[in-house]
Amino acid sequence: MKNVVLLGSTGSIGTSTIKVVEDLPDQLRLVGLGAGNNLELLTEQARKHKPAALSIGDPVKAEALRRSVGHSTEVFSGNEGLLKLATLDSADVVLIAIVGTAGLQPALAAIRAGKDIAVASKEILVMAGEIVMREARAHGVRVLAVDSEHSAIFQCLDGKPRESVRRLILTASGGPFRSKADWPKERFADITVERALKHPSWVMGRKITIDSATLFNKGLEMIEARWLFDVGMDRVSVVVHPQSIVHSMVEFVDGSILAQMSTPDMCLPIQYALTYPDRSPSERVNTSFAHLGSLTFEEPDEDRFPALALARRAGEVGGTLPAVLNAANEVAVEAFVQEQINFPAISETVRRTMDAHTVIEQASLEQILEADAWARKEAATDAH
Numbered sequence: 001m002k003n004v005v006l007l008g009s010t011g012s013i014g015t016s017t018i019k020v021v022e023d024l025p026d027q028l029r030l031v032g033l034g035a036g037n038n039l040e041l042l043t044e045q046a047r048k049h050k051p052a053a054l055s056i057g058d059p060v061k062a063e064a065l066r067r068s069v070g071h072s073t074e075v076f077s078g079n080e081g082l083l084k085l086a087t088l089d090s091a092d093v094v095l096i097a098i099v100g101t102a103g104l105q106p107a108l109a110a111i112r113a114g115k116d117i118a119v120a121s122k123e124i125l126v127m128a129g130e131i132v133m134r135e136a137r138a139h140g141v142r143v144l145a146v147d148s149e150h151s152a153i154f155q156c157l158d159g160k161p162r163e164s165v166r167r168l169i170l171t172a173s174g175g176p177f178r179s180k181a182d183w184p185k186e187r188f189a190d191i192t193v194e195r196a197l198k199h200p201s202w203v204m205g206r207k208i209t210i211d212s213a214t215l216f217n218k219g220l221e222m223i224e225a226r227w228l229f230d231v232g233m234d235r236v237s238v239v240v241h242p243q244s245i246v247h248s249m250v251e252f253v254d255g256s257i258l259a260q261m262s263t264p265d266m267c268l269p270i271q272y273a274l275t276y277p278d279r280s281p282s283e284r285v286n287t288s289f290a291h292l293g294s295l296t297f298e299e300p301d302e303d304r305f306p307a308l309a310l311a312r313r314a315g316e317v318g319g320t321l322p323a324v325l326n327a328a329n330e331v332a333v334e335a336f337v338q339e340q341i342n343f344p345a346i347s348e349t350v351r352r353t354m355d356a357h358t359v360i361e362q363a364s365l366e367q368i369l370e371a372d373a374w375a376r377k378e379a380a381t382d383a384h
Contacts, residue, residue: 003090005032008097010041012205013120020271024280032085043068055081086110096121099207111135118273120146122220127323128368129227144273149221151269152247152260168225169249171241175213185304191343210333214346219311223322226315233315240298263287306347319361320371327375328353335383353379
């Protein structure tokens with residue numbers, strides 16, 4: 001039995017994680033649940049799974065939650081509450097599915113408390129990958145991938161030495177605007193929020209769905225892969241694969257390529273992260289190649305989607321620049337969702353913010369957080 005703390009329990013990844021736990025009641029147990037501000041759903045989850053501890057963002061809602069679940073469950077709030085959950089004595093693994101930068105401090109706290117972490121929040125490794133992986137090595141804990149792409153690479157590598165790897169190949173669906181014929185660059189300014197939120201393959205949260213439309217999602221994943229698997233950015237590439245069946249690939253030095261494939265369902269990589277190194281039976285994912293018919297691949301169009309080049313630049317330069325890329329993108333996406341800027345302006349805001357930043361190499365956590373705060377202000381000014 002593995003005891004799981006789930007941070008971000010009411011979001012898309014969080015609710016999928018709860019499905020996985022319910023599928024495997026003899027193997028997984030929820031001992032902590034943390035959420036932003038969805039009191040109703042968190043209360044429902046708590047009553048069903050009876051975790052030892054809960055946390056919610058708003059202290060007022062924490063009081064309401066405490067009244068609903070009774071005194072047998074500890075209830076915390078705010079950032080302090082997330083840290084409390086991340087370091088619960090009973091926890092074996094902490095799955096972090098908090099959107100944005102709020103998951104970074106809990107991730108480090110969990111590592112320092114000797115917990116394995118499962119990472120669904122890209123920002124943790126994009127902002128502070130070097131620090132996080134160094135701390136994980138120092139404390140002898142595992143950083144497990146939850147993203148379908150990184151889970152695929154992890155499964156393909158299967159403990160093989162990094163010297164045997166020629167390159168990691170991340171697959172991208174291409175998003176809703178992949179077709180150049182239907183969506184030439186000249187039409188990008190007309191893209192609506194509603195249209196950008198219609199992803200062709202996955203059902204995800206709002207932020208990550210917009211990131212998939214701009215391909216910033218894939219750019220962030222490139223940086224994440226660089227740290228998770230300890231390879232240079234020059235060995236991380238992207239190929240567009242509209243069917244989203246091949247979740248990613250590893251090319252080895254002899255030219256062999258291994259791929260992990262399945263019908264798209266986030267429950268699969270979540271389950272693998274939580275049950276690793278074992279595989280547990282599941283009926284959620286069934287893949288018929290005869291039904292699929294064909295799988296296609298194409299080069300990403302970096303002229304229409306400049307996010308990939310911006311992310312590669314940030315990953316190659318390192319230091320505080322990935323944190324600036326990430327923060328500026330978060331601000332720009334929100335400005336787009338609020339209809340304050342158009343679709344192409346997301347990438348332009350990020351580029352200008354990166355250009356305005358003086359990079360600090362070998363940055364401390366404090367310097368990374370300062371760069372994040374600076375970039376948010378800079379991007380907000382740019383976007384307005």
